[in-house]
Amino acid sequence: MRPMIKNGVRIDETFAEAFPMRGTALLITGPNKRWARQAAVTMTGFATSVIGCGCEAGIDCEVEARDTPDGRPGVRVLVFAMSSNDLQSQLTNRVGQCVLTSPGSACFADLNAPDSLKVGSLLRYFGDGWQVSKKFGDRHFWRIPVMDGEFFCEATTGMTKAAVGGGNLLICGEDYEKTLRAAEAAIEAMNEVRDAIMPFPGGIVRSGSKVGSKYKTLHASTNDAFCPSLRGLVKTELDADIGCVLEIVIDGLTEAAVASAMRAGLAAIVRLGPRKGARRVSAGNYGGKLGPFHFRLKDLLP
Amino acid sequence: MTLVLTLKTAPPQRLDLSPLLPHLLNGKSAKEIAAIDLATTREKASVGDIFKLRAGSPEEIRFEGGSERFDAVGEGLTQGRVAVAGDVGVNAGRKMAGGELAIFGNAGPYAGSAMAGGKLEITGNAGDFLGAPREGEIHGMSGGLLVVRGNAGRRAGDRVRRGTILIEGDAGDWLASRFIAGTLVVLGRVGASPGYLMRRGTLVLAKPPELDSTFVDCGTFASSFPAVFARFLLPESRAAARLFRSHLRRFGGDMAVLGKGEIFVPA
Numbered sequence: 001m002r003p004m005i006k007n008g009v010r011i012d013e014t015f016a017e018a019f020p021m022r023g024t025a026l027l028i029t030g031p032n033k034r035w036a037r038q039a040a041v042t043m044t045g046f047a048t049s050v051i052g053c054g055c056e057a058g059i060d061c062e063v064e065a066r067d068t069p070d071g072r073p074g075v076r077v078l079v080f081a082m083s084s085n086d087l088q089s090q091l092t093n094r095v096g097q098c099v100l101t102s103p104g105s106a107c108f109a110d111l112n113a114p115d116s117l118k119v120g121s122l123l124r125y126f127g128d129g130w131q132v133s134k135k136f137g138d139r140h141f142w143r144i145p146v147m148d149g150e151f152f153c154e155a156t157t158g159m160t161k162a163a164v165g166g167g168n169l170l171i172c173g174e175d176y177e178k179t180l181r182a183a184e185a186a187i188e189a190m191n192e193v194r195d196a197i198m199p200f201p202g203g204i205v206r207s208g209s210k211v212g213s214k215y216k217t218l219h220a221s222t223n224d225a226f227c228p229s230l231r232g233l234v235k236t237e238l239d240a241d242i243g244c245v246l247e248i249v250i251d252g253l254t255e256a257a258v259a260s261a262m263r264a265g266l267a268a269i270v271r272l273g274p275r276k277g278a279r280r281v282s283a284g285n286y287g288g289k290l291g292p293f294h295f296r297l298k299d300l301l302p
Numbered sequence: 303m304t305l306v307l308t309l310k311t312a313p314p315q316r317l318d319l320s321p322l323l324p325h326l327l328n329g330k331s332a333k334e335i336a337a338i339d340l341a342t343t344r345e346k347a348s349v350g351d352i353f354k355l356r357a358g359s360p361e362e363i364r365f366e367g368g369s370e371r372f373d374a375v376g377e378g379l380t381q382g383r384v385a386v387a388g389d390v391g392v393n394a395g396r397k398m399a400g401g402e403l404a405i406f407g408n409a410g411p412y413a414g415s416a417m418a419g420g421k422l423e424i425t426g427n428a429g430d431f432l433g434a435p436r437e438g439e440i441h442g443m444s445g446g447l448l449v450v451r452g453n454a455g456r457r458a459g460d461r462v463r464r465g466t467i468l469i470e471g472d473a474g475d476w477l478a479s480r481f482i483a484g485t486l487v488v489l490g491r492v493g494a495s496p497g498y499l500m501r502r503g504t505l506v507l508a509k510p511p512e513l514d515s516t517f518v519d520c521g522t523f524a525s526s527f528p529a530v531f532a533r534f535l536l537p538e539s540r541a542a543a544r545l546f547r548s549h550l551r552r553f554g555g556d557m558a559v560l561g562k563g564e565i566f567v568p569a
Binding site for chain 1: 445447464466483485502504523525526527529530531532533534562564
């Protein structure tokens with residue numbers, strides 16, 4: 001692979017391979033910013049990868065009180081899964097266990113899409129007969145009596161079948177400090193992009209995986225080609241000047257959102273330069289035969 | 303251009319104006335429209351006899367001048383807009399399912415009776431049984447938005463099961479009698495026994511009378527519901543939005559029946 005060099009950072013001539021997913025968005029409000037955020041953080045916890053968590057979820061952005069339906073501070077969360085059924089069950093469990101339970105929360109649909117998922121229309125049964133249905137125009141809500149007042153929840157929210165999961169950047173640096181600095185700079189820029197989330201801890205994953213394993217029961221295992229400790233022992237992808245690799249994975253409601261996030265991340269890494277940050281950026285793919293979405297790094301460069 | 307029907311003189315008999323709807327007049331010539339019979343007695347009364355016609359797209363129909371004898375204006379409306387500059391009689395906007403009906407004047411009894419969708423606005427007063435079912439029907443209004451800028455008569459909202467009614471003036475006795483579900487807001491004074499035998503649904507009353515003993519005090523609590531509906535109602539009525547944003551107290555009832563309804567009043 002011939003690298004391109006931008007501001008001293010080597011950009012691999014490769015692409016990130018991504019997959020179609022089902023995605024949805026909710027707006028969670030609370031009595032103040034802290035509790036709106038708490039409900040959103042709890043709801044999107046343990047949602048880094050569909051492999052082990054059932055869904056991938058994260059916070060898209062904070063929403064000012066004047067822009068939310070109930071005039072309270074809000075947080076927009078995105079949830080992605082591989083099938084509509086998976087997404088429905090994850091959404092029901094997560095809103096039911098994490099948002100309904102969070103002090104003062106309310107929950108609104110935040111995606112216009114032809115398909116829909118049930119939210120309040122399933123959780124209403126918690127009201128034990130005292131739940132109240134409220135309609136206005138084409139919007140439908142459920143009011144569920146709870147100990148601190150009422151949980152106000154939209155009956156359904158939109159679901160898109162055009163969501164894209166698995167966009168990624170592999171950030172390769174000289175040492176740990178510089179690589180993490182580059183990854184953090186990328187995440188900070190990518191957090192500004194709407195309709196996209198980076199589901200791993202703080203947006204960054206250190207244990208990138210490959211398909212398959214020597215053990216029959218495992219479907220995925222460590223990405224040995226990018227492990228610095230195995231350089232020389234396995235067929236490595238690392239150059240002599242790389243001592244650490246971190247990955248950012250992106251899920252978006254649209255292909256364009258994933259591309260925008262990757263573009264923002266790349267720009268931040270390039271801007272930081274190799275002396276303070278990353279020396280090289282690559283991307284993960286499976287040869288291009290598994291996923292229909294290909295994000296070529298050279299097309300996303302600033 | 304709007305189809306305009308100007309009243310020539312006071313109608314000689316009660317008129318049935320239900321044939322004059324956008325979807326029924328679509329494709330009809332001015333001559334055909336003038337021949338439509340509006341009579342409710344043996345005396346003939348065609349559109350041409352009663353009104354001076356100015357041809358135009360029937361997507362919007364405007365009546366210049368009104369009368370207490372204008373019955374069934376906009377009855378069965380499904381699309382487009384009908385406006386009356388004047389008073390109307392009974393059954394205005396009855397069973398309408400879509401579109402917009404605006405009465406710039408007073409309406410008789412059964413305005414918005416059993417309406418299922420769309421928007422009905424009456425700038426003056428409405429008679430008794432606003433949004434109610436007619437004889438033998440099980441449900442009243444089942445959807446849409448009904449706004450009365452003036453006062454409403456007795457039993458407004460009888461047997462309503464969905465939709466929103468906003469009365470900016472006063473309402474008579476037995477407001478929302480036998481209410482099944484839906485939302486009804488009154489900004490003015492309310493007569494005796496609001497919510498009489500209501501099963502479910504929400505009344506929000508700015509100046510409630512003493513409630514019947516079958517309504518129990520639930521006190522005050524936090525909910526996003528009033529704030530969300532305040533935003534929905536803001537384009538229709540700033541005063542209604544203000545009422546929803548005020549501190550509200552909930553009364554549950556009518557305990558004489560199901561008891562899952564509620565009356566919100568300022569705390």
